[in-house]
Amino acid sequence: MSDDAALVARAQAGDGTAINTLLERHYDRIHAVCRRVTGSAADADDAAQEAMIRIVRAIGQFDGRSQFSTWCYRIATNVSLDELRRRGRRPQLHAVRPGDDEVPPEPVDARAEHEVTAPVDRIAVEGALGGLAPEFRVPLVMRDVGDLDYAEIADALGIPIGTVKSRIARGRRQLVELLGLGERPTRDTRPGTAPGTPP
Amino acid sequence: MTPPPDHPLPNDHQFEVASAYLDGELDHDARLAARANPVVMGLVADLQALQEAVDDVPAPAAATRARAIAAAMAEFPNATGAAAPTSGGAPRPRWVRPLTLAAAAVAVVAAGAVVVQSRGGSDGDHATDAAAVTDASGLESSAERTSTSAYEMAPEMANDAAAPAGGDDAGDADATATMAAPDAAASTVAAAGGAPPAAGDVTTEDAAGAEPIPVITDVDTVAASPSELAGLGVFLADQAGAGALPPSPNTSCSFADAARASAAALSDEAVSRADAVEILADGRYSFDGAVRDVLVAVDRDTLRTFALDPDTCVVLVESPAP
Numbered sequence: 001m002s003d004d005a006a007l008v009a010r011a012q013a014g015d016g017t018a019i020n021t022l023l024e025r026h027y028d029r030i031h032a033v034c035r036r037v038t039g040s041a042a043d044a045d046d047a048a049q050e051a052m053i054r055i056v057r058a059i060g061q062f063d064g065r066s067q068f069s070t071w072c073y074r075i076a077t078n079v080s081l082d083e084l085r086r087r088g089r090r091p092q093l094h095a096v097r098p099g100d101d102e103v104p105p106e107p108v109d110a111r112a113e114h115e116v117t118a119p120v121d122r123i124a125v126e127g128a129l130g131g132l133a134p135e136f137r138v139p140l141v142m143r144d145v146g147d148l149d150y151a152e153i154a155d156a157l158g159i160p161i162g163t164v165k166s167r168i169a170r171g172r173r174q175l176v177e178l179l180g181l182g183e184r185p186t187r188d189t190r191p192g193t194a195p196g197t198p199p
Numbered sequence: 200m201t202p203p204p205d206h207p208l209p210n211d212h213q214f215e216v217a218s219a220y221l222d223g224e225l226d227h228d229a230r231l232a233a234r235a236n237p238v239v240m241g242l243v244a245d246l247q248a249l250q251e252a253v254d255d256v257p258a259p260a261a262a263t264r265a266r267a268i269a270a271a272m273a274e275f276p277n278a279t280g281a282a283a284p285t286s287g288g289a290p291r292p293r294w295v296r297p298l299t300l301a302a303a304a305v306a307v308v309a310a311g312a313v314v315v316q317s318r319g320g321s322d323g324d325h326a327t328d329a330a331a332v333t334d335a336s337g338l339e340s341s342a343e344r345t346s347t348s349a350y351e352m353a354p355e356m357a358n359d360a361a362a363p364a365g366g367d368d369a370g371d372a373d374a375t376a377t378m379a380a381p382d383a384a385a386s387t388v389a390a391a392g393g394a395p396p397a398a399g400d401v402t403t404e405d406a407a408g409a410e411p412i413p414v415i416t417d418v419d420t421v422a423a424s425p426s427e428l429a430g431l432g433v434f435l436a437d438q439a440g441a442g443a444l445p446p447s448p449n450t451s452c453s454f455a456d457a458a459r460a461s462a463a464a465l466s467d468e469a470v471s472r473a474d475a476v477e478i479l480a481d482g483r484y485s486f487d488g489a490v491r492d493v494l495v496a497v498d499r500d501t502l503r504t505f506a507l508d509p510d511t512c513v514v515l516v517e518s519p520a521p
Contacts, residue, residue, distance in 0.1 A: 023268045032256035045263045052271035125252040144253040150224050169218035
């Protein structure tokens with residue numbers, strides 16, 4: 001998004017087309033961040049809309065020290081956490097462990113039922129994320145959904161990089177445990193498990 | 200986690216190393232050490248799969264997207280304090296009614312039905328002025344109303360419309376915005392603080408669940424759904440074939456340009472045949488009871504019909520093919 005900065009400058013000068021382009025460009029990832037932080041499509045819809053409004057209201061104050069996307073995800077994260085606080089709860093999703101004999105609980109997001117092609121995997125991941133405390137879930141979402149690096153996450157959350165690193169690792173470990181991944185006999189039973197090649 | 204048989208279960212440190220390796224956050228020496236550790240590399244593989252699953256987020260509905268952007272755009276003039284752009288020397292859109300354009304944008308998002316406009320009268324002068332003096336409170340209320348609108352889209356179209364707009368397409372965004380909101384139209388929308396309907400948010404109807412195409416025999420008929428728009432399109436195409444239609448509307452909109460701007464939300468056929476679609480008539484569309492002017496465009500071969508925003512040239516409604 002190398003031209004985000006140019007669009008931001010134009011938006012700050014009052015160019016409606018520029019801000020509209022920025023919103024169009026970033027909405028989906030903002031919504032994704034909200035979805036993963038709140039754990040519900042309905043809450044994500046509300047949070048993402050509120051985030052978009054806050055972005056527009058604050059565009060004049062964006063100083064360009066961070067990427068525009070980073071700034072947006074920070075707003076989206078804060079709005080999502082506000083949304084959860086406002087509703088006085090943590091994400092209302094349920095972990096579904098592979099092999100559970102019980103009928104999986106109804107997901108909060110009924111829409112998800114129609115969107116998924118692999119319901120157990122997607123719902124399970126969403127449920128497991130909902131089982132993480134926000135201090136682990138938020139940096140993990142910012143990393144895996146927002147694609148922010150540790151320094152950007154640290155900046156956004158106001159915590160040291162080392163803390164980001166450990167919280168993401170702990171969050172992932174908890175996810176692995178919640179999803180029962182460690183109980184699987186071999187990695188070959190799941191797709192996409194080739195050893196990673198980090199950037 | 201499936202460590203090789205000869206290795207112990209990963210500990211916290213190995214988890215942290217694997218996690219940081221996956222994220223590209225290790226320095227050179229640490230990376231080499233990680234690569235030499237089969238437990239860590241096994242973890243990396245598992246965490247990579249987990250990372251992909253976390254990132255696999257359902258796409259938001261196009262209507263939700265449009266609502267959010269419209270609500271945010273309604274805040275824009277207030278946020279920047281920018282002077283309202285003027286329409287310069289470009290012709291005033293004669294379609295604009297004394298409805299604030301912010302409300303019009305909301306009406307677009309609220310979506311629903313099409314009405315064919317009675318011909319003749321133009322109150323564009325009033326409309327432009329009204330748009331220019333739209334106050335913040337009006338915009339706020341418009342934004343609020345977006346939250347309760349009942350815009351619907353066929354699921355497959357919604358998914359298409361919600362496709363990410365970034366990446367290689369990023370550079371095209373300005374171009375499409377320019378195409379979608381030429382000259383006076385874009386300026387007027389900005390002046391009112393309303394959001395031009397987002398390219399890619401098109402009311403449509405799942406062909407499988409579409410209502411029957413009604414027979415329409417009056418150009419002034421009010422259509423209340425994409426199917427009724429299709430009925431109108433059939434009628435207009437018939438009239439055009441018989442040479443019975445008045446001259447095409449005076450508009451700077453090009454359907455081909457509009458289709459490119461809204462390509463993500465239109466059917467493949469609509470996009471591929473965009474050059475064959477003609478803007479045949481003026482019309483009006485009632486979005487949840489809020490009537491606004493539209494341009495009615497028809498592919499006279501397939502009879503697929505479209506309603507365009509006359510101000511921004513964005514495609515608002517695509518009918519099912521009869």
